[in-house]
Amino acid sequence: MKISFFPLDVLYKVLDDKPVIHLIGKTDKGEKVCLIDRTFQPYFYAEVDNIEVTDKISKLSFEEEGRTIKVVSVKQVKKNVLGQERALIKITCQLPRDIPKVRNAIKDATLNTFEYDIKFTQKYLLDKGITPLNRLEAEVKKVPFNLNIPCFEIQSLEGTDTPLTDLNVLAIDIETYNPLGKRFIPEEHPILMIALYSKKFKKVITWKPFKDNKDVEFVDGEASLLMRFQEIIKQLNPDIITGYYSDGFDFPYIKTRAKHHKIKLKLGVDGSELTVRDEKANIWGIPHIDIIKFIRRVMGRTLDTDSFSLDDVASEILNEKKHDVDLDNLAEVWDNDPEKLSTFAKYNLQDAKLTFKLMETIFPNIVEMVKITNLTPYEVNQKGFSQLVEAFIIKQTKNFNELILNKPGHNEVMGRQTTRFQGAFVFEPKPGLYDDIVIFDFRSLYPTIITSHNISPGALNCECCKDKANQNPDNKDIWFCTNKPGFISQILEELVRRRMRIKELLKQNPEDVLLKARVGTLKLLSNSFYGYLGFFGARWYCLECAETVTSLGRHYIKKVIDEASNNGFQIIYSDTDSIFITLDGKPKESALKLVDNINTELPELMELEYEGHYPRGIFVSAKQGAYGAKKRYALLNEKNKLKVTGFEAVRRNVSPIAKQTQEAVLRIVLEKKDKDKALNYVKDVLDDLKEKKIKNEDVIIHTRLSKELDEYDAIGPHVAVAKRMKSKGVDVGAGTRVSYVITEVAGIIRDKARLPEELKQGEYDAEYYINNQVIPAVEKIFEVLGFKKEDITSDHKQENLNKFFK
DNA sequence: GAGCATCGGGG
């Protein structure tokens, strides 16, 4: 029979001493099924220098742990290594786990071995041309099975480009009993509620009854709760199960509680138990996606927030927040006032709902990454950039008959890690205020350098280009072929061009979510190539490539700086791929013309773009940090929107009042162009602090303990406060969040720190907040305006006579 | 300043 099928995950089991591929997915009718394939055998490649060795390998057979491990077959093959053809032998074995053993047995007899550590399932998908989530047309035969879903044996199959649309996602979230405060002791403290949220099923399960209980189901205890959880998952049989930090919290907690009750949670489609190891939770046959990982690793850079809490991420992506509920009260309410549990149940369900919606919103991005890397959704979620780039390259090896290069060994990694090379060019800004700033930047600088200059391990120092027409500007001993495109630069060029095409399409359909996700994914991946080439763990590592990329990057940006300077523009700042100039009364058009002129001289794919015009900006001298010059500036665009970069805005140990004052001062300086008003604003804040008009909540400093209390040698204010919490019976330790206020009590800072709830309005130390919080936050800004610290602290206000600004 | 350790997220 024929079947239309969308693979969600691929797994293998060893049955009767044979590897059996299981494709888990759903049919076009929406039914979850498993397709099995018994025909795929594991293999790897070896390079040998004589025919006797090949012959010996083909007859290899040895006993280990009561099993005969043998080579099934050997075949002569031709493969390219970075464009050069090589003769190899393909060695097929019986089981995936035989591969390392056979490789080890023949290692001394071979020159080299390849592709011995590529996952069996990944190889299967690539060799069969299957892309997860894309529809397959398969000829199958129904077979008996012992899974919870029907099983079909594959007779033949064909991939298509049609993606899965209707996905059945289940989001889960737990609330736990934490009587002492903020620490988690899963061995002792039970799960109180579990929320489950999918398109058709929204419910909180808990084990204490209360009246206001819409969407709540009651069971008689924690053990029953876990059993009910298992039952619902079996019944719903979701395509994907998701949570927020569920690899690190929810599932490990669930697992520990199940163990406590001696329950085996058989969540897998094959009846296997939920497994948790290395902060990864696995359910056989139901991909578990801890959505925080993809958000942090893949989307992190493009988000404004630098906190990845559910609340902050949901606010930014969904424009929706968690319920404002004080979880510190949950244990108390649970013990003594169950009627109030309703609030917590609603909170619980809201968290699951937010997680569900995040998955819905982000799934198009996961789909795009799956398509481009050929990894499963589960794998895409687990991997970082270098691994995603590598998966993409591995996929491309098919089209070029290229061999997958080996991972570096331990020593090689160590060597690579200690190798340093020169990075990007940075033009230090002179601190000050500037009018009419124009920014240019290169569109995808590094990817276009790689493609335009054929920067590729296979094109490095070729024999045919000894004239060195395409060399590293800073190192004559490095050059790249101008005759034949290298494998890496070629596949990157395809990526860059594809992105340009889709960007055009997006211009015509700006609201198309899929196109947006596609452009975003292509951009992320292309931008990661440079980093990949210089990444110590990369299979296609190429130090000469990476250092040539930055060298050419410096060369191009300096060229722009020179041209701008020759045309009479003042350069105020430049970093890697961008340059800031001032117009100094010249029309905007003259800057645009400069951009056009430069573009006529650049290689085809490279392009300098006019990023924008900012009527006003301030550059502040950077503190001497570990990484040298930090970029710190604030710009005001033509729509009066403030763009702040590098100010220590959201540091944890900074109070709200310091942050608020900094932002207000920047606004006054840039928008109102009034330095005296800015100064007076700060003076007002200082007065309000002295007069205790600033609300307590604005002077609370939030921080977190990094180790156990008794491990601290240096007792900072947060440690002192944690000790106070402990003496009140709160269980504190590594990870506890501590909030405190510095009060007027005599002594050193740590003696002055108090818990916010111990204080009445105004019981804070104004002097401390003035000198250690507010002033440091604005000092550098006023330095630029020509004021000293004393001008801020002195009592008398600016009379505002001689305006600083024209 | 390099090298090692911990953290994030979660109640």
Added chain:
DNA sequence: GTGTACGATGCTC
């Protein structure tokens, strides 16, 4: 098990 996440920051010597 065709193995050992990841990238940033803080702490220690």
